[in-house]
Amino acid sequence: MAGVFTVTRVLRFADCDPAGIAFYPRLLEHVNNLVEDWFAGPLECSFHDLHFKRNKGLPTVTVNVNFLRPAELGDEIDWSLSVKALNRSSMTLSVRAKRPDGEELLHAEPTLVHSDFTRDPPRSEPFPDELREKIETYQDPQ
Amino acid sequence: MAGVFTVTRVLRFADCDPAGIAFYPRLLEHVNNLVEDWFAGPLECSFHDLHFKRNKGLPTVTVNVNFLRPAELGDEIDWSLSVKALNRSSMTLSVRAKRPDGEELLHAEPTLVHSDFTRDPPRSEPFPDELREKIETYQDPQ
Amino acid sequence: MAGVFTVTRVLRFADCDPAGIAFYPRLLEHVNNLVEDWFAGPLECSFHDLHFKRNKGLPTVTVNVNFLRPAELGDEIDWSLSVKALNRSSMTLSVRAKRPDGEELLHAEPTLVHSDFTRDPPRSEPFPDELREKIETYQDPQ
Amino acid sequence: MAGVFTVTRVLRFADCDPAGIAFYPRLLEHVNNLVEDWFAGPLECSFHDLHFKRNKGLPTVTVNVNFLRPAELGDEIDWSLSVKALNRSSMTLSVRAKRPDGEELLHAEPTLVHSDFTRDPPRSEPFPDELREKIETYQDPQ
Numbered sequence: 313m314a315g316v317f318t319v320t321r322v323l324r325f326a327d328c329d330p331a332g333i334a335f336y337p338r339l340l341e342h343v344n345n346l347v348e349d350w351f352a353g354p355l356e357c358s359f360h361d362l363h364f365k366r367n368k369g370l371p372t373v374t375v376n377v378n379f380l381r382p383a384e385l386g387d388e389i390d391w392s393l394s395v396k397a398l399n400r401s402s403m404t405l406s407v408r409a410k411r412p413d414g415e416e417l418l419h420a421e422p423t424l425v426h427s428d429f430t431r432d433p434p435r436s437e438p439f440p441d442e443l444r445e446k447i448e449t450y451q452d453p454q
Numbered sequence: 455m456a457g458v459f460t461v462t463r464v465l466r467f468a469d470c471d472p473a474g475i476a477f478y479p480r481l482l483e484h485v486n487n488l489v490e491d492w493f494a495g496p497l498e499c500s501f502h503d504l505h506f507k508r509n510k511g512l513p514t515v516t517v518n519v520n521f522l523r524p525a526e527l528g529d530e531i532d533w534s535l536s537v538k539a540l541n542r543s544s545m546t547l548s549v550r551a552k553r554p555d556g557e558e559l560l561h562a563e564p565t566l567v568h569s570d571f572t573r574d575p576p577r578s579e580p581f582p583d584e585l586r587e588k589i590e591t592y593q594d595p596q
Numbered sequence: 597m598a599g600v601f602t603v604t605r606v607l608r609f610a611d612c613d614p615a616g617i618a619f620y621p622r623l624l625e626h627v628n629n630l631v632e633d634w635f636a637g638p639l640e641c642s643f644h645d646l647h648f649k650r651n652k653g654l655p656t657v658t659v660n661v662n663f664l665r666p667a668e669l670g671d672e673i674d675w676s677l678s679v680k681a682l683n684r685s686s687m688t689l690s691v692r693a694k695r696p697d698g699e700e701l702l703h704a705e706p707t708l709v710h711s712d713f714t715r716d717p718p719r720s721e722p723f724p725d726e727l728r729e730k731i732e733t734y735q736d737p738q
Numbered sequence: 739m740a741g742v743f744t745v746t747r748v749l750r751f752a753d754c755d756p757a758g759i760a761f762y763p764r765l766l767e768h769v770n771n772l773v774e775d776w777f778a779g780p781l782e783c784s785f786h787d788l789h790f791k792r793n794k795g796l797p798t799v800t801v802n803v804n805f806l807r808p809a810e811l812g813d814e815i816d817w818s819l820s821v822k823a824l825n826r827s828s829m830t831l832s833v834r835a836k837r838p839d840g841e842e843l844l845h846a847e848p849t850l851v852h853s854d855f856t857r858d859p860p861r862s863e864p865f866p867d868e869l870r871e872k873i874e875t876y877q878d879p880q
Contacts, residue, residue: 325632325643326625328756331511340479341610348609359609360670369473376518386644467774467785468767472612483752490751501751502812528786615795621766653757660802717808
């Protein structure tokens, strides 16, 4: 059974624009925050360790986003993540943002590449086995 | 002949992450800045007027981005924009970021909807004719 | 006895700069987030209601900050707030950020003015009584 | 005679908050951008070289800011900088933001410390002579 990683966050003043709704680049910051929390939590590999101890990183190489409905200041948003595709050194995630009333706000599919940052430019590198095994438990069965 | 709107900007410290490269949500902020400059410049409709005088806005409803190569602190980046598709109240843009050596950094296709912000949620509304005519001159002939 | 409002937050990748430490304008965003949480929580006046229902706001008119030690990616930070001075329509807060080991990272004193945003520019306006009474319970006795 | 370093920038949509005015942490990002432009320009020491070639940095250790009037979306802002105090390894800058009509928006005094980032935490280090000589030409005579 596929795991789904979920966190809840209130949409902040700092995330909103003069139109009073979420500024979309800030919603993508939330997508990145969600991945960061997933790594620091169940994947047991904080971004601090990933970048500064392992000299690796996870650059996003593509992202496709549908903004389904404007997110508003103060909205309590459920962010959820599962793994749509897992390859040797990359993965495509399925990220959804919902309000408590079930209204979907956003669906994003970022593709991230596990990379060696001792190279310039960074070079893709297979996920280490212990990390891959944890990622697999979030894989979408479709 | 299709026009292309172009601006050049240096990638800033504020745009970069602990990996020393552009933080991708900040690159999407640059995409938004490019649209803002296009509106304030050749389209003669500043975001100040659009939002506060006309009570309209341009929410992004989808965006697909390919990050082709990491952008680095201090990179001088040429941002260019043309119109891929123009509909009654929405348009899909083609945005490219290149370094001076011709290396492509990013290709983004955001779809923006001209919307009436006196409605909650904002409701799509056809582009006014004078704006549409100016937008058409940036349409990609493909 | 003076109340102190406290929240704990991990310093994120999005908050850090190419030097691998917190980018200082982002720490001020955290100061603003702390005030936002204080209002939405114990003061029972969310920024959504303040701005969109009451047409008020809290522009910061001065801020003095000492950055005592660099905050690092992944640091668990305790943010605390008390009221240093409360006037008719303004207040000066004392905000401190500490790591769990007690190391102080930051001390900020922002002064915020309760303002009527139906005026342009916004005009200062006394805090309403029920809000003032709640704010007083966070006043520093010194 | 003291030099003053000046750049002009339009206040962007991305800089503004739901109250329709500049979000103050973003104004401090502009202060940082101004220092970055000063270093890359007349001081001939880009932040890219400073951080990645020299392994130095310029953490801000204190900043005092007066926000004199709200900055609005689309405001053309003149940012200017001079050196208020120059010490062996630190300097205090005087930064002012004005609108074209002469209206002052902001006065900030950040103190920055030239630091060696090969140390953890970074350790202060005297400015190299060629950099100090260029900085001196921006020193305020008062």
